[in-house]
Amino acid sequence: MKQKECTVSAVKALTENIYEMKLSDIGEACIVPGSFVNLTIPGLFLRRPISVCDVNGDELTIIFRVVGHGTEKLSAMEPGEKLPVLLELGNGYDLSKAGERPLLIGGGVGIPPLYYLAKKLHELGKEVTAVLGFNTASELFYTEEFQRYGKVIVTTVDGSAGVRGFVSDALPEGCSFFYACGPLPMEKALYKKLNIDGQFSLEERMGCGFGACMGCSFMTKLGSKRICREGPVFDREVLPWDE
Amino acid sequence: MGRMSTDLCGIRIDNPIIPASGTFGYGYEFAEWYDINLLGTFSFKGTTRQERFGNPTPRIAECASGMLNAVGLQNPGVDKVISEELPKLKQVFHKPVMANISGFSVDDYVYVSKLLDEQESVGWLEINISCPNVHGGGMSFGTTCEGAYEVIRAVKNECRKPVIAKLSPNVTDIVSIAEACEEAGADGISLINTLLGMRINLRTGKPLLANTTGGLSGPAVFPIAVRMVYQVSKAVHIPVIGMGGVSSAEDVIEMMMAGAAAVEVGAANLADPMACKKIIETLPSVMDRYGIENLSDIIGKA
Structure with a gap:
């Protein structure tokens, strides 16, 4: 488990309400398939847990559906914005x-x-x-x-x-x-x-x-x-x- | 003695920061994030006589500046806490720990308290007569003066270590309940447990929590906690531990000015696993800013 301040590098709508977000600056993390990250979305008290879709070097991809005000705020974030993240959560697939x-x-x-x-x-x-x-x-x-x-x-x-x-x-x-x-x-x-x-x-x-x-x-x-x-x-x- | 140290029912603690029960497990999860020995102490997960799974899920909901939980005292039961959790904790925490105890009858409270009183690593017994998420126990003892008196008296009769009564804010007059606990022999009072709340899922039109209601905590409750700590600490002559929405060094100072001898931090640990470490590290500079030499000097200043 690690805490990291990541940077939003890209946000893209894949369908009407499903978004792909890329986060850079994840650092030396050991992320396994099936694990998740927990994001601090500005203005919200609890973090939002989201599964890891892909990792490329220092960049992580997540995909989420907008289902409430948390994911709605997340989808509206702009490249360059900071996002505090807990990484390496959960056991992952064997x-x-x-x-x-x-x-x-x-x-x-x-x-x-x-x-x-x-x-x-x-x-x-x-x-x-x-x-x-x-x-x-x-x-x-x-x-x-x-x-x-x-x-x-x-x-x-x-x-x-x-x-x-x-x-x-x-x-x-x-x-x-x-x-x-x-x-x-x-x-x-x-x-x-x-x-x-x-x-x-x-x-x-x-x-x-x-x-x-x-x-x-x-x-x-x-x-x-x-x-x-x-x-x-x-x-x-x-x-x-x-x- | 450092400038943050304080006395808690006869035991010196290095600083007044105490993670609250139910937000810190049995400690070792947080030892993966930081050295938990920098804490004053912490209050471990509410422990009952029998193992409990707790309530069905969803058990967690969010709200503006806070959260609701309806975990329902999930814990492995006192025997396993003593045989498994405390030995694991001993490897990562070398200070006296606060045992948090819940029950469904006076006999339950006494049974669990006696066993934990005998544990070398336990410094204090925090008697939770205020859990809002279980039926037929917990809060039902903490909402009347008679119930609170009966539990605390019975535990005091059987235990040697300091007994701290953890009170519910879901009452008409929290001062009279605190006074009943003091009369029963409590060595300290901690407050506030969570406030009973509820949220509804707009899609289903049904309660969001499987338990229907849950306990509200987080920054949303801080002013209520400050008010209740102020009222109770004016009325009793035993130390008060203030809790409810504390999430910064400034909040700690405010809570102590209201009358708290020490401060528990709850929901903040869930939003940020490093919350207590950050509070302890920033306290000296915040004390400087307000011209506070020793934290113990400001207790009850308001």
């Missing part, structure tokens, strides 16, 4: 479990952390397949970027792009291990449907983001865990989703 043909499954703003994961798995020589789910064609983002690192299957609920339906309707066969991130109903559907081992990234409203407040506790089969600290990534076998 790349050593990937096998040779890892399957990445993301829904909506659950997709960004899988991008950095795809990049790292590709570097390790893995044959990556990504299933990316959206509501409709106008909400697509990063589908071309993912193609740099593997095969991409797009789904939309209304069928306006890719396969009609949910990610759980377009799962390929023959994969070695899965990594998922998305809305809870999607994750629970995958938990039931997939018959290979894998990991899910969870989210929760957080107070601190570094394990102090017990705001984001989650009861697993192995007892209570903090999503910010022992998570956000959990092995499927510890999740209490059998019913």
Whole structure:
């Protein structure tokens, strides 16, 4: 865990309400796929936890959806503005479990952390397949970027792009291990449907983001865990989703 | 003795800065951010007789200049605190720590207090009769003079270490409850716990917190805390620990002028893990600015 004052270097709208932000001056950070950062947005009391989408040297990319006044303020920040950030939060995905043909499954703003994961798995020589789910064609983002690192299957609920339906309707066969991130109903559907081992990234409203407040506790089969600290990534076998 | 040192119920502390219970875990998470030995002490996570998971999530909501929490006293239970948390803490913290204790009956409070009273690393027992996020315990003892008296008296009868009663602001007359605690033998009073609040999710039209209500803390509550510390410290003859929205060295000085012998810092730790370190480091220069030689000189100056 590190504290750093980063500089906003770019903000770009990817869709109507999904933004990509680049933060520079992150320094010597050891950021793993699936980890998150916690941002102090000017004028707001609590930080906002956001997953890491990509890291390039001294620059970090995040992607977020505007859902309230915090993310709205964040989306309105200008290049050059300072942003205090806590880095290296959360456990991240376990790349050593990937096998040779890892399957990445993301829904909506659950997709960004899988991008950095795809990049790292590709570097390790893995044959990556990504299933990316959206509501409709106008909400697509990063589908071309993912193609740099593997095969991409797009789904939309209304069928306006890719396969009609949910990610759980377009799962390929023959994969070695899965990594998922998305809305809870999607994750629970995958938990039931997939018959290979894998990991899910969870989210929760957080107070601190570094394990102090017990705001984001989650009861697993192995007892209570903090999503910010022992998570956000959990092995499927510890999740209490059998019913 | 340094110019920031102060006496807290007979124990000298290097400075009056004390992270508040529930915002600092059992300390070692913060030891990853800075050397926590620079603190006066800290009050560890509210501990109960049995292990508790707490309330369902969401447990956290934000508001202007503050936050609501409805954690609901999640903790591993007193036995595990003694066998696992305190030994881990000992490796990173070498001063007496403040034990924070909650319960659902007088018997619970006494049981947990007695066990923690025996721990060498514990300096004070802070009796939380003010948690707003649990049912049938916590705050229900701290909202009447009789309930407060009964708990504090029972704990005092069984324990040797200084007993500090942590009070709720969700009462009509906090002074009378503080006086009841003093009469019961309390060695100190700490206040304020959080104020009961609520937020509603506009999309669903339902309460944002799964528990419906939660405790408000952060800078939003600071003036209320200053007022209550002022009123209580004028009425009792035992040390008062002031807390509620403290987030800067200036706030610490204001709280001490209101009558606090020491100051707890809560929500600020969650927004900034370095908050207490920054307060301690900036205190000397802020004292200089206001011509304060020793912090203990300004207690109750208002």
